[in-house]
Amino acid sequence: MRFATLEIAGSDQACIRRSDRDWAPLNHVRPEFQGDLLVFLDSGTWLTDEFVGLQQVADDMPSHMVIREADARFQPPYRRPRKIWGIGLNYGKHAGDLSEQAPDQPASFIKADHTIIGAGEAIVLPTQSERTTAEAEVGLVVGRRTQGVDPTDAMAHVFGVCAVLDQTAEDILQLNPRYLTRSKNFPTFFSFGPEVVTLDEFLAEGPLEDIEVCTLLDGSEVRRDRVANMTHAPADLVSFHSQMMPLYPGDIISTGTPGAGVLTPGCVAEARIDGLMPLLNPVRAEQV
Numbered sequence: 001m002r003f004a005t006l007e008i009a010g011s012d013q014a015c016i017r018r019s020d021r022d023w024a025p026l027n028h029v030r031p032e033f034q035g036d037l038l039v040f041l042d043s044g045t046w047l048t049d050e051f052v053g054l055q056q057v058a059d060d061m062p063s064h065m066v067i068r069e070a071d072a073r074f075q076p077p078y079r080r081p082r083k084i085w086g087i088g089l090n091y092g093k094h095a096g097d098l099s100e101q102a103p104d105q106p107a108s109f110i111k112a113d114h115t116i117i118g119a120g121e122a123i124v125l126p127t128q129s130e131r132t133t134a135e136a137e138v139g140l141v142v143g144r145r146t147q148g149v150d151p152t153d154a155m156a157h158v159f160g161v162c163a164v165l166d167q168t169a170e171d172i173l174q175l176n177p178r179y180l181t182r183s184k185n186f187p188t189f190f191s192f193g194p195e196v197v198t199l200d201e202f203l204a205e206g207p208l209e210d211i212e213v214c215t216l217l218d219g220s221e222v223r224r225d226r227v228a229n230m231t232h233a234p235a236d237l238v239s240f241h242s243q244m245m246p247l248y249p250g251d252i253i254s255t256g257t258p259g260a261g262v263l264t265p266g267c268v269a270e271a272r273i274d275g276l277m278p279l280l281n282p283v284r285a286e287q288v
Helices: 037-043 049-059 092-097 151-157 170-174 175-184 201-202 235-242
Strands: 004-007 009-019 021-024 082-086 106-111 124-125 133-141 156-170 190-199 212-217 220-226 252-254 260-262 268-273 278-286
Touching: 004 021, 004 037, 004 156, 009 037, 009 049, 021 049, 082 235, 092 175, 106 175, 124 133, 133 212, 133 235, 133 268, 151 235, 156 170, 156 175, 156 201, 156 252, 156 268, 156 278, 170 175, 190 252, 190 278, 212 260, 220 252, 220 260, 235 252
Parallel strands: 082 252, 124 278
Antiparallel strands: 004 009, 004 190, 009 021, 082 106, 133 156, 133 252, 133 260, 156 190, 212 220, 212 268, 268 278
């Protein structure tokens, strides 16, 4: 199944995509699902037998109750996850771009929710940085409380997959590697969406390892690579971080990028990932 959060009558409402590609608001499918996709994840419905029937209910919904694909106004799937984990240097070629080696253990960092934007919202270049980059990544959306899981069980705790654009004030990071949190946490530095695709549907097209991830600027490819070339595979990332602390529904693990593009005012950054809607964000300078 494919889920998104759309702006409907001035508020954010989780929706499920119908087979005709239109979107059915979940509060019409089930009245208790009022709000963004995090409300749905917190309910635990995806772990119950009820979940299987949601697609059919959405497909049978009268046309006057759905949002046409052309009219959909996508918001971030949600704005208040407990945690966003980013993974640095997870593709060997990208590590080489930065004159680094891929680390033996995940080089992870946390981003705060004030960084979140959705598809079509502007990435704002901060005045403190003269070299900000955007990085396309596969995002893993945690679906249930997860702690101490083995890699063999880890993906059973993942609700779905999304596209991510992770921004970095690269010149600040180059001043000192301890400035990683600072360089990653300016407003608008984490875009995700426009949809979250359940893991079972995503994998129906083929193994996760075969997925290609591509960073683009103004439609031109910056770097492309396959998930198979990650140093630390998605299941290992979920397991590793669950051994450190509990993960909760809606937590996001952004699994690393094949390459970063340098942003300039007026350009458009894009994450293009097999099996997902493309994620595009325009870029502008911070207004002072």
